[in-house]
Amino acid sequence: MNFIIDATIKAVKHLYQTDITGADVSWQETRKEFEGQVTIVTFPFTRFSRKSPEQTGADIGEYLKSELNEVSAFNVIKGFLNISISNAYWVEQLKTVISADDFAIAKPNGKKVMVEYSSPNTNKPLHLGHVRNNLLGYAVAQILATAGYDVVKTNLVNDRGIHICKSMLAWQKWGIGETPETTGEKGDHLVGKYYVIFDKEYKKQIEELKLAGQTEEEAKKSATLIKEAQEMLLQWEAGEDAVIDLWQKMNGWVYEGFGKTYHKLGVAFDKYYYESNTYLLGKDIVEEGLASGVFFKKDDGSVWIDLTADGLDQKLVLRSDGTSVYITQDMGTAQLKFDDYGMDESIYVVGNEQDYHFKVLFLILEKLGKTWAKGLYHLSYGMVDLPSGKMKSREGTVVDADDLIAEMESTAKQVTEELGKINDFGDDEKQALYHTIGMGALKYFLLKVDPKKRLLFDPNESVDFQGHTGPFIQYTHARIKSVLGRSNVNHQDSLPTEIAAEERDLIVVLSQFPTVIQQAAAGHNPAAVANYVYDVAKAYNKFYHEHSILQADEELVKQFRLQLSAGAAKVIAKGMNLLGIEVPERM
Template structure:
């Protein structure tokens, strides 16, 4: 529904109530909704609340208001009342006006700057292994939310906090040093992140062997894990790193460099980018000043061992350690410092952390501490929590047998897209280069759409084969619809200068499509407000479905009346524009031809 018709209906409904029942009725209590598909109409007025002033049944109240509105609003063509719901049908002339004025306006769906700055932090990989399936959902979600917020008028900073230090990084470094024989990405042909990940696995296997050996000699499980020579050596390497040992730092820089090159390749194929990188190696000592500030304010307290804590039991949580007794940081210490650093640098109004739901508790604590410390920007912090991604059993093998590698999954998507596209004969007349580009657009579109159409909070099951169905609730179906529209426009030699048509009447298929297209600004607003690409994804599918109904039921190119033909061509172009823009905000390309 377009905003202006909503506003007009609310205003006119309050006037109707005053005229019919002689009483003022607050506009805030007038509820409008889109008419349900099984009923005739476009906009529904919920009349139940009005019965307290009408003192009549919901049906009679709806009929009274409907009659008054039809007499006083020329855009209303008719109405029906179902129980307490007044379903209003708008006139063909109204929808023609929406199509020819609102949808063809160059500024349609474009929001001006709202003057606010927002940071979206996503990805946050570890530099000891490649990105995996969980990272794919994280990256796609973060990128899409950032693009939606930009489209809604925010200035957006895309940030990536890289976990590039710690014992897990030292495990890969130590294993490469002991067992690597000088291997490099160049000498092996492996992406740098895969090479480093390989040695993380090598460490784990060798470490488990040492644990079993020590247990066989009588050690307990915990003793064996603690005393295994490899683990002790990795811990000494971490201590040398923190002390600034030149040899360890050089190896760390070299191996991290390999990983970053690998990550960049993966990010490029995923189609995501960042404006700012933060590195844990630069931030892990931050936060200690904030701990002292909290002690001075009485927000934190010390225990006998000098460790610093906060008591959150009044908030339904527990006591939380914020600094160890030996003065070393825990994760929350660093996150407090990094939050302050980000705000000091960018002064953003809001900051969104895109992190899996296993960290829900951590972010509750982090945000609560910052509020208790009196940070004025703490109210603008939000944890965009998302669920795990599962694959059907046996559908894909992971490189190490535990997690599904992002590069492997993307490559499988391209192969699946290639097989399905060729099977359906959708590559006729394309060069090999054009085919390769099309397989990439379809494969990545299928992956992205399948992961983004589901509410972020929900756990989801991703089936690569199902995602490349050209007839289902999928990215390729929407992409194919866009290519179909572009084909129609090419055959008609359509361009912006094509005369705008003004038909005498519209079919229900045209009305439904226009109404759906006019909803685009409202869907974008809702997606931005709720940080939910799923709303926009499902909307794009709805538009594609409605266009296909219109395409199959109505003649476009061979319409006898030129006014009808031109109107339908411009309507088709509007549908292509809305689909293309919706998909762009999801990070998905749409092809011009298939």
């Protein structure tokens, strides 16, 4: 709406002999209960109009209507000037802007952004929390790329440490000979099974030691299993061949399993970082901080930073024995990523339980004088809960991602078969549709909510074809494709200038797509796109039920409505694609 802003600037100059800029013009979309599409706030102009907000609005409205062919009418409600844009303008928008192949795809803006997401541990499968993480990270990356950024999608894999050794040790003791091939299990599930076995056997040893008179803390430290795991970690760090070989073999199983889950989720990465390669990084940065006085050393040799003046606390950055802590590694990895890509912004998609950690990390890097630290951003998200009893996890603690995906496909199958609209589909086509609907339901339900909010995910509710859901939007797309499949769309120059309110309202919503993408990119918020696409689907269905398309009285009107339908299908498909969601041609 730049032409409205430009004309308002001219109006103020002409009417009140005052120069203003675009930044002085406050505008918004007109509220649904009022006539118009654009609303100008007139209160700021009263200081030089020396009139009431209502009279100021009337003055500017008359000027705009007389000067702009695009303005068909206006009304003033208190200090708000509501402007109606002509039908001819909206028809032209459909013909020349919305119908263009590159509609809503921004030109490169010269800025590079890294989005780091997933970050799994190689001792267990991906779970429900990872699902929200992966879907958020991938959607944010897609949105940023469409908004004009050069995007790098990365995954920092936690592939080392005591938890990894626990799975390795348990497999050595109770699983020799078991492989994904011999058991038929996905590799990540197999390794995760032995992590659980370790935990159960470890707890048994703790109870036995407590019965023998030890305290719980003493028993936890002296149990044979934990000592063996700690010894294995030392052997790994020393590079002992047998331990490294076992580690590589079991991690290989896990990566293959992760790959299958990532494929089902429809997410991908441009670059993997591994903690086994990065865990020693950061020690040079600690030395740098000591030399500059940012860090200080305590009597025991440990290195700290004092952040109490910033409202935080003292933070350990290197243990007294010279070993790294998590934040040491994270400092080094942040430097490595910047050295590799030189990005303007680096987004960490991590749950909100790590809010404090990232606040500390970013502040330390700023105090160290890292100029790129200002571009670090923690995309913090809330937990996902399931209704009690809805799903059982494999181990009864967390919900496995593969189980969740299978549940979604099963629910989609049940709901789709009850509707009875796919009897002519082949078996393979049915299975592909169940996956598309199930994943669309899951992704949309998780992405339509602001990332910061905790949410309750109900698989059955998410597959409702009539609600605020992914399948409702997918079904709308399939409906449009069905209409378009029954007639050719001729993109003709001549289109009607008189259109119905439902047609105009749909074009208005479609025209907002580029702005929504930019807003979602700026806020790192896929929910903005998700809710927008739902608005498009609702607007299309309202138009569809009010107006005949293929049986329109005139060919000119029919072609206009077909073009409008094609524009809606394109925006829905593009919008859902930004969320990583497929839209079927028929369902």
